[in-house]
Amino acid sequence: GDLGWQTRGAMVGPFQDAAFALPVSNLSNPIYTDPPIKTKFGYHIIMVEGKK
Helix, strand or coil: CCCCCCCCCCCCHHHHHHHHHCCECECCECCECCCCEEECCEEECCEECCCC
16 A cells, blocks of 8 residues: 655664665556565565655
């Protein structure tokens, strides 16, 4: 789901590292984590839609 705007320190380590390393992309040309990121909460596929 959409997490909205996030800041460093608001997410668990591996998720945060992957999210801030990804470039901005969109649904018509997505760039996402491959393989999915594993955290204590499960597996995550991340796509960044914007940065500010």
